[in-house]
Amino acid sequence: xxxxxxHHELVASALVTKIAxxxxxxxxxGCMLAGGNFYPYSCKPEDVKMALDxxxxxxxxxxxxARGYYPSYAQRTFxxxxxxxxxxxxxxxxxxxxxxFISFSYYASRCASADMNKGNTSEAxxxxxxxxxxxxxxxxxxxxxxxxxxxxxxxxxxxxxxPLFLVENGLGAKDTVEANGDINDDYRxxxxxAHIEAMGDAIEDGVPLMGYTPWGCIDLVAASTGEMxxxxxxxxxxxxxxxxxxxxxxxxxxxxxxKKVIASNGEDLx
Numbered sequence: 001x002x003x004x005x006x007h008h009e010l011v012a013s014a015l016v017t018k019i020a021x022x023x024x025x026x027x028x029x030g031c032m033l034a035g036g037n038f039y040p041y042s043c044k045p046e047d048v049k050m051a052l053d054x055x056x057x058x059x060x061x062x063x064x065x066a067r068g069y070y071p072s073y074a075q076r077t078f079x080x081x082x083x084x085x086x087x088x089x090x091x092x093x094x095x096x097x098x099x100x101f102i103s104f105s106y107y108a109s110r111c112a113s114a115d116m117n118k119g120n121t122s123e124a125x126x127x128x129x130x131x132x133x134x135x136x137x138x139x140x141x142x143x144x145x146x147x148x149x150x151x152x153x154x155x156x157x158x159x160x161x162x163p164l165f166l167v168e169n170g171l172g173a174k175d176t177v178e179a180n181g182d183i184n185d186d187y188r189x190x191x192x193x194a195h196i197e198a199m200g201d202a203i204e205d206g207v208p209l210m211g212y213t214p215w216g217c218i219d220l221v222a223a224s225t226g227e228m229x230x231x232x233x234x235x236x237x238x239x240x241x242x243x244x245x246x247x248x249x250x251x252x253x254x255x256x257x258x259k260k261v262i263a264s265n266g267e268d269l270x
Contacts, residue, residue, distance in 0.1 A: 003078070003085060004085055013031070014095045015097070017029045017099060028101060029101075030099050030102060030165060031102060032104065032167070033061075034058065035106040035156070036106055036109050037151055038052075038109075038111065038129075039051060039111050039132065040111075040112065041130050044114070046113075046114035047112065049114070051111075054110070054112045056073050060074065065098065065099050067098065068098045069092070069095060069096070070095075099162070101164065101165055102156055102160055102163070103167045104152075105166075106149050106166060107168070107169065108124075108144070109132070109148030109152070110127060112129070112130065116128065122141055124140055132145075138171060142172070144171070146194035146197065149198040149199065149202070157208070163208040164208065165209070166209065169214050170188070170216065171192070172222060172224075172232050174231065175252065177250070183236050183252040184252075189253065189257050196266055197269065199212060217233055218234070218235040219236055227241050234252055234258055235252065235255060
């Protein structure tokens with residue numbers, strides 16, 4: 001059963017954390033979350049409740065890893081699904097070895113409604129979500145929501161009171177190579193600039209952020225769609241969706257921009 005398997009994974013994760021701290025108390029152990037809040041599609045109570053349920057579903061593993069115990073809502077979930085976990089007292093003690101920080105990815109926020117169904121949802125955000133009518137979206141339907149990053153960071157810190165580490169953030173887009181070889185991906189620069197500014201706002205809100213790594217430095221096959229044409233990198237790779245190309249690397253405009261961002265520690269975003 002998947003929930004029993006998940007329990008074993010959570011115990012194993014906590015045990016690894018315990019061992020890491022025993023080896024060196026200065027070791028820092030984190031966990032990984034596909035971040036992004038679910039917004040209610042409307043103020044209808046049923047939509048608000050659905051957004052709450054979807055957020056809890058997404059945060060379930062982290063709730064255990066960061067808090068050290070199963071959240072109260074899990075009991076309702078298990079009961080509704082007819083799940084009876086085999087949990088030993090020793091397991092509960094091991095789970096108390098919580099992670100030191102929360103690492104997470106953020107590409108887009110999500111939207112939930114009580115009326116979600118196969119006909120009105122997409123998996124553009126990896127998980128099923130309604131299209132938010134208030135936000136622009138990429139060519140692959142991922143909404144562009146820098147404010148959502150600030151909201152997600154505040155939500156995570158309020159919930160866990162642990163430092164955060166944003167380890168994935170970027171824009172998948174189709175890049176055009178100009179006749180002179182230039183790749184002017186201003187849209188990627190605009191996306192990253194807005195999200196770095198949102199990170200700064202969250203830090204000003206009091207959220208401790210350990211670091212930031214965008215996705216990614218070089219073009220590769222997109223895991224979500226299996227395409228080469230869905231590019232995230234600062235470095236262009238000459239390869240198409242059929243595997244044709246020389247694999248030659250070329251710096252995009254965003255490469256030089258992000259080099260400047262790194263050199264200024266995020267101060268220069270122009």
